[in-house]
Each structure stands twice: as structure tokens, then as C-alpha cells.
Amino acid sequence: MRADVPTEAEVMALLEKFSNACALRDTEDALRLFAQDDDILFVGSEAGKRSRGPKEMPSSSASSREKTYSWSWEWRSVSVAGPVAWVMAEDVDHVRGGGEEANTFPTA
Numbered sequence: 001m002r003a004d005v006p007t008e009a010e011v012m013a014l015l016e017k018f019s020n021a022c023a024l025r026d027t028e029d030a031l032r033l034f035a036q037d038d039d040i041l042f043v044g045s046e047a048g049k050r051s052r053g054p055k056e057m058p059s060s061s062a063s064s065r066e067k068t069y070s071w072s073w074e075w076r077s078v079s080v081a082g083p084v085a086w087v088m089a090e091d092v093d094h095v096r097g098g099g100e101e102a103n104t105f106p107t108a
Contacts, residue, residue, distance in 0.1 A: 003078040003085065011078050011085045015071070023070035024092075031057055066098040 003011065021030035031054075033094055034040050038053040051057050076089040 001079060003080045007080055007085070008076075008078040011080075011087060012073070015073070015087065015089075019070045019072075023068050023096075025068060027058065058083065068096045070094045091101060 005086045018030050018033050021033070022025075034042070034054070034057065036054050040053060040057075042051045042057060044050065071093055073089045073091050076087060079086045
């Protein structure tokens with residue numbers, strides 16, 4: 001079921017917190033936003049980049065990467081069922097560091 005406006009705003013605020021934590025390389029703060037049960041699923045933007053459960057989530061080594069990542073969302077659809085939310089989004093990736101110019105590119 002499509003989320004109502006307040007619920008969508010709450011879900012998107014969590015995604016914004018995640019984006020900000022990643023931009024600051026604060027892995028602990030980013031991971032704190034996830035439920036600590038085996039049903040969580042994180043899917044990255046590259047093939048094969050997915051983690052299920054807290055033990056598979058990216059480790060603190062992410063904070064030592066040369067590049068930082070953050071996101072903004074051009075389009076999104078938020079659905080909910082009870083305490084669970086799903087987000088389908090077209091985002092813009094913001095990549096900085098690693099001796100390269102900042103890059104911004106759309107993904108779906």
C-alpha cells in the first residue's frame with residue numbers, strides 16, 4: 001500500500017540520514033539506522049552488492065575508503081505494510097574523493 005505523506009516523509013528522512021552518514025564516512029551512524037535482525041536487506045547500485053542481516057552489512061572499513069558517497073532522489077515511491085517500508089527510487093549518486101573530480105550521475 002502506498003505510504004501516506006507523513007510516513008513517506010519519515011522514511012525519506014531516514015534515507016537522508018543514511019546519505020549524510022555515508023558522506024561523512026560515519027559507518028557506525030549509517031548502520032545504526034538499520035534494524036538489527038536477520039531480515040534486513042541492503043542492495044547496492046553495483047551487481048552483486050547486497051547484504052542480508054547485520055553480519056553481512058558493510059564493515060567499518062568503509063570509513064577508510066578514499067571516496068565518499070551520498071545520494072539525492074529525483075523520483076520515489078514509498079510503500080508500507082505494518083512496520084515494513086519499501087522504497088523504489090531513481091537517485092543521483094554523488095561521488096567525491098579518490099583524487100578525482102566530484103562526479104554526479106543518475107541511477108535507478
